[in-house]
Amino acid sequence: DIQMTQSPSSLSASVGDRVTITCRASENIANSLNWYLQKPGKAPKLLIFGASSLQSGVPSRFTGSGSGTDFTLTINSLQPEDFATYYCQQTFSTPRTFGQGTKVDIK
Amino acid sequence: QVQLVQSGPEVKKPGSSVTVSCKASGDILTGYTINWVRQAPGQGLEWMGRIIPVFGTTDYAQKFQGRVTFSADASTSTVSMRLSSLRSEDTAIYFCARGPYPTSVVRYDFWGQGTLVTVSS
Numbered sequence: 113d114i115q116m117t118q119s120p121s122s123l124s125a126s127v128g129d130r131v132t133i134t135c136r137a138s139e140n141i142a143n144s145l146n147w148y149l150q151k152p153g154k155a156p157k158l159l160i161f162g163a164s165s166l167q168s169g170v171p172s173r174f175t176g177s178g179s180g181t182d183f184t185l186t187i188n189s190l191q192p193e194d195f196a197t198y199y200c201q202q203t204f205s206t207p208r209t210f211g212q213g214t215k216v217d218i219k
Numbered sequence: 220q221v222q223l224v225q226s227g228p229e230v231k232k233p234g235s236s237v238t239v240s241c242k243a244s245g246d247i248l249t250g251y252t253i254n255w256v257r258q259a260p261g262q263g264l265e266w267m268g269r270i271i272p273v274f275g276t277t278d279y280a281q282k283f284q285g286r287v288t289f290s291a292d293a294s295t296s297t298v299s300m301r302l303s304s305l306r307s308e309d310t311a312i313y314f315c316a317r318g319p320y321p322t323s324v325v326r327y328d329f330w331g332q333g334t335l336v337t338v339s340s
Contacts, residue, residue, distance in 0.1 A: 148327075150264075156256075156314070161325075165324070201266075203324075207266050207268075
């Protein structure tokens with residue numbers, strides 16, 4: 113199975129900050145990488161697919177980049193509704209493994 | 220508006236089975252996969268597998284092989300997940316999630332609300 117490792121596991125930030133979360137795959141996954149946001153008690157929400165494509169309806173302050181084994185999710189100008197847990201997921205092969213999550217909370 | 224509505228919470232004894240359903244609004248099963256993802260309390264997301272409803276084709280994560288079965292009923296736009304030989308470690312929220320098919324860019328764009336399954340003696 114492909115292992116996905118996110119860093120950091122958690123971070124504290126303020127509204128307006130720029131936040132960067134990284135995701136590393138244990139092997140080359142090309143651009144088969146998605147990012148999701150999850151709030152407590154809710155289902156995950158797709159933000160980015162194919163490493164860098166913005167899902168319809170998602171604000172443009174979310175950007176994804178990377179290919180191969182190293183990927184980044186950047187949130188420009190963090191908003192109150194962005195405090196949540198973020199997960200990466202590889203879709204290169206099955207099982208479609210997720211990272212362990214990065215919790216973004218209020219500083 | 221696409222909606223995936225899952226069945227209600229379940230409490231089960233160890234060794235028993237549980238079935239969770241996922242009903243899609245409208246005919247959204249054609250051209251899509253339905254995936255099952257679970258989340259143990261306070262933990263991350265775990266992919267269990269997928270079904271292509273129009274073909275009935277399934278793909279299970281090795282971890283669940285032999286214990287899980289996905290099925291689809293096109294007449295009711297409902298996909299079901301049955302997990303057997305339950306143990307306490309299966310206590311989790313189970314989500315269904317839709318993905319386009321066929322596609323070169325796998326993604327899950329709509330999710331059910333989740334179903335809590337509690338396994339306890």
